Amino acid sequence: MNAWFTVFRKEAMENLRDRRTVMNSLVFGPLFGPLLFVLLIGFMINKASERAEKPLDLPVAGAEHAPNLIAHLRQNGVVIKDAPADPEKAVRDQDEELVLRIPAGYGERWRDGLPAPVELLYDDSRQFTAAAVQRATRLIESYGAIHAALRLTVRGIDPQIAQPVTVIERDQSSAQSRAGMLLAFLPYMLILGAFLGGMYLAIDTTAGERERQSLEALLINPIPRAQVLAGKLAATTAFSLAAVAISVFGLMVFLRVIPLGPLGLTLKLDFASACLAVLVVAPLALLSASVQTMVAAFSKSFREAQTWLSMLMIVPALPSLFMAINPTKPVDWMYATPLLSQHFIISQIVRGEVVLPWQYAASIGCTLLAGLVLAWITVRIYHQERLAISG
Amino acid sequence: MLEVQGLRKAFGAIQAVDGVSFSAPDGAITGLLGPNGAGKTTTLRMLYTLMRPDAGSIRIDGVDAQVDPLQARRRMGVLPDAKGLYKRLTARENIEYFGRLQGLGEATLRERCEQLIQALDLGEIADRKTEGFSQGQRVKTAIARALIHAPQNILLDEPTNGLDVMATRAMRRFLLGLREAGHCVLFSSHIMQEVAALCDRIVVIAHGRVVAQGTPDELRAQTGMDNLEDVFVQVIGSEEGLS
Numbered sequence: 278m279n280a281w282f283t284v285f286r287k288e289a290m291e292n293l294r295d296r297r298t299v300m301n302s303l304v305f306g307p308l309f310g311p312l313l314f315v316l317l318i319g320f321m322i323n324k325a326s327e328r329a330e331k332p333l334d335l336p337v338a339g340a341e342h343a344p345n346l347i348a349h350l351r352q353n354g355v356v357i358k359d360a361p362a363d364p365e366k367a368v369r370d371q372d373e374e375l376v377l378r379i380p381a382g383y384g385e386r387w388r389d390g391l392p393a394p395v396e397l398l399y400d401d402s403r404q405f406t407a408a409a410v411q412r413a414t415r416l417i418e419s420y421g422a423i424h425a426a427l428r429l430t431v432r433g434i435d436p437q438i439a440q441p442v443t444v445i446e447r448d449q450s451s452a453q454s455r456a457g458m459l460l461a462f463l464p465y466m467l468i469l470g471a472f473l474g475g476m477y478l479a480i481d482t483t484a485g486e487r488e489r490q491s492l493e494a495l496l497i498n499p500i501p502r503a504q505v506l507a508g509k510l511a512a513t514t515a516f517s518l519a520a521v522a523i524s525v526f527g528l529m530v531f532l533r534v535i536p537l538g539p540l541g542l543t544l545k546l547d548f549a550s551a552c553l554a555v556l557v558v559a560p561l562a563l564l565s566a567s568v569q570t571m572v573a574a575f576s577k578s579f580r581e582a583q584t585w586l587s588m589l590m591i592v593p594a595l596p597s598l599f600m601a602i603n604p605t606k607p608v609d610w611m612y613a614t615p616l617l618s619q620h621f622i623i624s625q626i627v628r629g630e631v632v633l634p635w636q637y638a639a640s641i642g643c644t645l646l647a648g649l650v651l652a653w654i655t656v657r658i659y660h661q662e663r664l665a666i667s668g
Numbered sequence: 669m670l671e672v673q674g675l676r677k678a679f680g681a682i683q684a685v686d687g688v689s690f691s692a693p694d695g696a697i698t699g700l701l702g703p704n705g706a707g708k709t710t711t712l713r714m715l716y717t718l719m720r721p722d723a724g725s726i727r728i729d730g731v732d733a734q735v736d737p738l739q740a741r742r743r744m745g746v747l748p749d750a751k752g753l754y755k756r757l758t759a760r761e762n763i764e765y766f767g768r769l770q771g772l773g774e775a776t777l778r779e780r781c782e783q784l785i786q787a788l789d790l791g792e793i794a795d796r797k798t799e800g801f802s803q804g805q806r807v808k809t810a811i812a813r814a815l816i817h818a819p820q821n822i823l824l825d826e827p828t829n830g831l832d833v834m835a836t837r838a839m840r841r842f843l844l845g846l847r848e849a850g851h852c853v854l855f856s857s858h859i860m861q862e863v864a865a866l867c868d869r870i871v872v873i874a875h876g877r878v879v880a881q882g883t884p885d886e887l888r889a890q891t892g893m894d895n896l897e898d899v900f901v902q903v904i905g906s907e908e909g910l911s
Contacts, residue, residue, distance in 0.1 A: 283768040287757070294756045490752030494810065497716050497748065498769040499741035662719050666750075 280500040284508025288482050289515060298477050306473050307520040310466045311528035318459055319537045328405060333412055336360040336367075339379035343387075343395070346379070349420045355413075368398045374409050375399040377417075390428070456545070457628030463528070464623040465597035467521055467558045468616060472565045472593045474520025475513040476586050479569035482509040484582040487664070496665045503656045506570075510652055513566035521558045525551045550626050557622050560641050563648035564615055565593070571655040574664055596620045612636045615644040669694050669852055670715065670821055675724035677710055684710045686876035688724070692854045692869070694820070697847050699867035700856040703904065707876040708856040709749050712825050715854075716746045728821060742770070745819035747827055751810040755799035759790055762798060763813045770817035777816070784812040788842065804835035811842070822846055824855040828862060840866055864896045874904045 292298045338360035340347050347357055361367040364376040378396040386393040395417060399410050426436035486492045496502060529546045569586055576582035596617045607621040618640035625632050658664065670692040677685040685707040692698035700708050713719040715726055717737040726733040726740070733740035753762050760781060767777040785794045788808045793801065798809060807827065815822065827843075828836045843866060846853050857863050863870055864884065871881040880887055880903040884896055891899045 280769055280771075283765070287754070287765050291754055291756045486752075489755070490750035491754060492752075493718060493748045493750045494746070494752070494766075494814070495769075497718060497741060497744075497746045498766060499738045499771070500769055501738070665718055666713075 280498075280504040281507040281511065284505055285511040285515075288478065288509055288512035292478055292481065292512070292516070298481070302474050302477050302516050302520055303523060307470055307524040308527045310470070311524055311531050314462060314466075315528070315531040315535050315537070319535055322537055324405070325408075328408055332356050333409060334358055335375070335377055335413060336364070336373055337377045337379065338364055339381065339383070342379045342381060342383040343393075346395070346417070346420055350416055353416050355416065364398050368400050371400070371403065374403070374406055375413060377413065451629060453629035457624070460546070460627040461624065463554070463627055464620040465594065467524060467554060467623060468561060468593040468597065468619055469590070470521050470524045471517050471558050471561045472569070472590060475517030475562065475566045476569055478509075478513040478516050479566060480573045480576075480579055480582040480586065482512060483570055483573040484576045485579045487666075488579050493665050502659055506656045506659050507652075510563070510566050510570060510655070513570060514562045517562035517566055518555075518559055521562065522555050525554050546627070553626055553632075554623050557619055557626075557637070557640060560644035560648055561615065561619055564644055564651060567648055567651035567655050571651065571658060574655065574658050592616075612639040613643040615647050618644065669727075669729050670698075670823075670854055671725075671727040672711070672715065673725045675711060675714055675726070676722045677707075677714060677719065678722055684876055685714070685721075688873065688876070688878050690871045690878055690881055692821075692852050694852045695847060695850045696868040697843055697853040697855070697866055698869045698871060699863035700854065700871050700873060701860065701863045701900065702856075702858065702873035703906075704858055706858075706873045708858075708873055709825055710876075711873070712746075712748075712823055712854075712856060716744055716748070716823055717741055718748075742817065743820055745814040745817065745822045747807075747811055747814045747822075747824040749825040751807055753798040753801070753806055753809055756797060758795050758797050759801075759805075759809045759812075760785070760794045762809055763816055766813040767816040772817060780816055780818060781812075784815060787845070788812050789838070803830045804832065804838075807831060807835070807839070819851075821852045822854070824853070826857060827855055828857070828859070836862075860897050860900050872900060872903050879903045879905075 292302075333355045335350065335355050336358045337347065340357060351357060360376050360378070361373060364373070364378060367373040368376060376398040378398065380394060380396070383393045383395065397410065397413060397417075399406055401407075425439065429436045429439060483492075486495070495505065498505075525546075529548070529551045532546055568589065572585050572589060573582040576585055593616060597620055600620060611621060612618045612635075618636075622632050622636060622640055672691065673689050675685055675688040676683070688707070688711050690698075700711065702708050710719065714721045714724075715728075715733070717726075717733050717740055720734070728740040728743045731740045731743065753759075754765070757765065763781050763784065764777055767780065772780065785791055788811060790805075790808055790812065793805055798806065801809065807830075811824075811827070824843075828839055831839060840862075843853055843855070847868070867884070869881070869883055870887060872879050872887075880890065880899075882890065887899050887903075888894060888896070891902050893899050893902065
């Protein structure tokens with residue numbers, strides 16, 4: 278049996294026996310994100326559809342000034358309520374979402390053929406208000422449009438003359454790409470998952486083993502140090518990979534099992550896409566294992582390694598953060614960049630866009646190469662004398 | 669058979685080992701005696717190829733340890749200063765892990781493991797996880813894993829550190845048994861009585877140099893003193909760091 282495999286098997290077995298490692302690396306870590314996400318999305322979807330179906334409650338102040346407008350609103354499913362005494366305060370205090378106020382001069386201006394003002398009071402900083410405001414605005418504007426057409430017709434003018442331009446909206450998004458928008462967090466989750474999944478082992482097998490005073494005895498065995506490290510890196514990589522796979526397939530299952538309402542039907546991650554996503558992140562597992570093992574090598578203790586690696590966690594988040602602030606169309610070189618390429622390819626997969634074979638090859642090849650180079654550097658570092666010595 | 673010639677090692681400005689030469693023959697127990705900080709552990713670490721000497725040569729059964737460290741390591745069983753075990757593995761798994769890394773076949777491995785468990789009286793705890801082992805149980809397990817490949821040369825760095833009287837006596841009997849079997853045993857200690865009671869040859873180290881070596885009788889003759897303790901104190905130059 279190869280020495281590296283002996284080391285790998287022992288590291289894997291030893292850590293699988295540690296309940297804390299298993300729970301953190303393989304259960305809570307990888308599943309918490311997807312579960313929380315699906316629950317939140319479910320909540321948001323249900324809330325949104327509830328709002329869309331519910332009749333719009335609209336408190337109106339001065340309804341008596343515009344009976345026809347009120348009738349128009351009623352016809353379109355709006356429930357007209359009496360306005361509170363102080364509408365501004367009611368909106369600010371969040372007692373009402375929005376209030377329509379019709380000033381006393383409305384009727385006079387209407388009869389004179391002047392724009393008759395109505396006021397819509399709302400608080401834009403409140404969540405979910407935009408939908409109600411938009412609905413009310415549209416209904417009022419449609420009332421205006423009908424009467425504008427009538428006025429022109431009465432004067433013998435074709436109403437179309439007042440409409441020199443018509444905007445026809447043609448949305449090119451597919452159901453899957455719209456659902457993909459909701460899954461935009463997935464690249465970040467998987468890249469971070471690759472780093473988190475191997476973190477404990479990266480520390481435990483290096484700084485941890487040195488702290489527990491068994492590294493020196495291990496390195497006295499007649500096997501090249503590169504093999505010892507290869508076994509340790511393999512174990513860390515395997516845990517990281519397992520964490521990513523558990524995350525992806527966990528998400529796939531959660532999306533199916535947890536009821537997401539009518540909109541949720543389009544939000545699916547099929548098995549083939551899930552496998553592709555895992556495949557794309559796989560080389561990142563080696564890369565993260567190497568980086569983390571390298572950092573842990575320089576740490577004097579388990580705790581110190583933990584501190585450094587927690588700080589390192591900002592790195593996998595960078596591309597996704599950057600893309601959130603400044604969304605960019607991917608350029609060719611980005612597919613050869615570790616972290617960035619995974620971000621784009623997984624985004625494309627969940628949006629149902631075609632990923633070209635060379636894009637897969639560039640991402641997997643370059644990340645693997647970077648991982649191997651880092652692994653080699655880590656092995657070199659472990660040839661230093663002081664790294665073996667505990668005291 | 670271990671042969672060390674003109675070994676030197678410095679850490680920065682500190683010359684930890686400054687020209688150490690000695691040999692440890694087969695079928696004998698050789699003691700490396702010296703106060704704490706004399707350079708014993710560094711000397712041993714160079715012997716078992718964990719550290720590279722700045723100068724000097726090391727031969728293990730004639731194999732140059734700097735030219736072929738893997739071959740040299742195969743001929744040595746080492747109980748280093750750091751005696752940590754894998755606490756989530758059982759004693760047997762700890763021992764077998766090192767056996768596999770030594771390249772033993774599964775049948776040989778099981779046989780050797782069983783022998784060592786008997787010889788070191790580990791039977792009752794062999795299949796328990798090593799978490800919570802007493803210091804004595806830990807050292808015994810560490811010795812078993814160091815000897816799993818039946819090495820000719822056995823190096824032990826302060827093997828009785830932290831052991832109680834019973835465990836120390838058992839350790840002595842075990843080392844004597846190894847000598848009877850024709851092994852070359854080298855162990856370091858800062859405890860004079862222990863070295864005096866056990867060793868066929870004694871190498872006294874102070875300030876990174878060998879200040880005296882030979883059989884206990886030779887040392888007494890060299891210094892003209894009857895009591896070994898007085899001998900040690902005289903050759904080292906002070907009582908500091910000994911016990």
